[in-house]
Amino acid sequence: MKELKSLLESVDKSLGTMSPYVLQRSRELSELPLDESLDPSDGLFYCVRFPEGWELYSIRFDDFGEMVHPDVWEEFVSPLVAMKWSRVLKVSVPELLREVREYCYGFPRGRVVKNILEDQRIYFSEIPKQISRNRIERAFGLINPKWMRDLHEVPLKYERDALRKLLKIKETWDARDTGMRGW
Numbered sequence: 001m002k003e004l005k006s007l008l009e010s011v012d013k014s015l016g017t018m019s020p021y022v023l024q025r026s027r028e029l030s031e032l033p034l035d036e037s038l039d040p041s042d043g044l045f046y047c048v049r050f051p052e053g054w055e056l057y058s059i060r061f062d063d064f065g066e067m068v069h070p071d072v073w074e075e076f077v078s079p080l081v082a083m084k085w086s087r088v089l090k091v092s093v094p095e096l097l098r099e100v101r102e103y104c105y106g107f108p109r110g111r112v113v114k115n116i117l118e119d120q121r122i123y124f125s126e127i128p129k130q131i132s133r134n135r136i137e138r139a140f141g142l143i144n145p146k147w148m149r150d151l152h153e154v155p156l157k158y159e160r161d162a163l164r165k166l167l168k169i170k171e172t173w174d175a176r177d178t179g180m181r182g183w
Contacts, residue, residue: 038141040120044072045136047108047128048081049169051088054130058139069111073104085167099166106159108173110150112140123150126174151176 041060044067048057057080059072067075082097089096110124120142126149127133137145157175164172 040114040141040143041112042066042114043112043140044069045110045112045139046072046077047131048077049107049128049163049167049171049173050081050084052084054128056131056135056139058136060140069109070104074101078104081167089168096166100163103159103163103166105156106163108153108155110136110153112142112145120145122147123153125149125154128173 039062041062043058043060043062045056045058046069048055057077059067059076061067078101079093079097082093082100085100086093086096108125108127110122110127113121113123115121122133122136122140122142122145124136124147127136133147137143155173155175157177160173160175163169
């Protein structure tokens, strides 16, 4: 019972504060007209499959500080995934969140990095066609960055398949088989 109470408080905290804000901020940044470009920022992004379709979920380090994908998934993305899918699947948010939190490497993702020479690079996995590269570039204030496919950013097959089964998603996306769960 204590564990459930703690989980509920965590869900309330995440859903009540930052998760919707981060998604909205991501939308706003990626939809800015080209002439209103932001200062470039390092960061991370997820391409998340919600019941309504694919959404870009970007975290700029100048907004949130430096983070890693598992932390972004746990703190921001998984609570929102659980909230949105719980309505469709008719399960409780805490119940779904408990399972969804396990799969931070299941959806397409990427990272934006500036090196010492101010070269901008986006390391990515396959991006769903519903999310354009331009939208990702705008979210991070980038102009003509180098796009580099990175095996590290490719979803893990085990986690992709687990999310598809859990959320009853029929479509699939690129993933790699590590031969085991996780790394």
